Amino acid sequence: MTNHLKTEGKFTYAEAGEGKPIIILHGLMGALSNFNDTFSHFSKKGYKVLIPELPLYSLPILKTNVKNLAKFLHDFIEFKGLEDVILLGNSLGGHIALYYIKHYSKDVNALILTGSSGLYEKSMGSNYPRRGDKEFIRKKTQEVFYDPNIATDELVDQVYELINNRKVLIKTLAIAKSAVRHNMAKDLPNMTQPTCLIWGKNDTVTPPEVAEDFNKLLPKSDLYWIDKCGHAPMMEHPQEFNEILESWFTKHNI
DSSP: OGGGEEEETTEEEEEEOOSEEEEEEOOTTOOGGGGHHHHHHHTTTTEEEEEEOOOTTTSOGGGOSHHHHHHHHHHHHHHHTOOSEEEEEETHHHHHHHHHHHHHGGGEEEEEEESOOSSOOOOSOTTOOOTTOHHHHHHHHHTTSSSGGGSOHHHHHHHHHHHTOHHHHHHHHHHHHHHHHSOOTTTGGGOOSOEEEEEETTOSSSOHHHHHHHHHHSTTEEEEEESSOOSOHHHHSHHHHHHHHHHHHHHTTO
């Protein structure tokens, strides 16, 4: 994906393909690389796929929240001159997409949520985060996935480095608190975009009942399950994730 990275003004993003725009939004501890397979697959299927690097740790502390991350997304969409976008979000990225739709619904053609926050999510626990305790970080990173081997040494090192940066840690906690404040339950029935929910049956961060609640509250949603899968289906089962999404696009002529 590094071959597709661009920096223009305040935006750093990956972009490939031509066609209907899909904007992918990564999670709080996520990275653009979490969507490597999805990015590659759909950029060859008649879509322009973009993954902006969210300013999770560069906004002023008082602006480090879901609201301003959604504003950043709006600025990015305007900067790129995009219309009728498809938003695809994992975890916090899904929450940002939902908040965006609440305020800019006309911009969005369709929505894909996978392991999204916005209703409820389980944090890393009362002891989170333990700075300097790498094995604790390894354990908590592994718990995000059904298969702990997905939490490679490289991934654990990335999370460990973030946790041990005091400024990053403070902003991580600010975003987490913001996510709790911006519960979307009352707003979901007003969101009429076709919505695809792809959820890991073994997600312990946003458990299956969260997906079921999303499905009940969103008027035009379809829910798909991936077995033996945790909080990041696009990482654990990328082929199945892409097949579900491609089939859903065909079903709704998106």
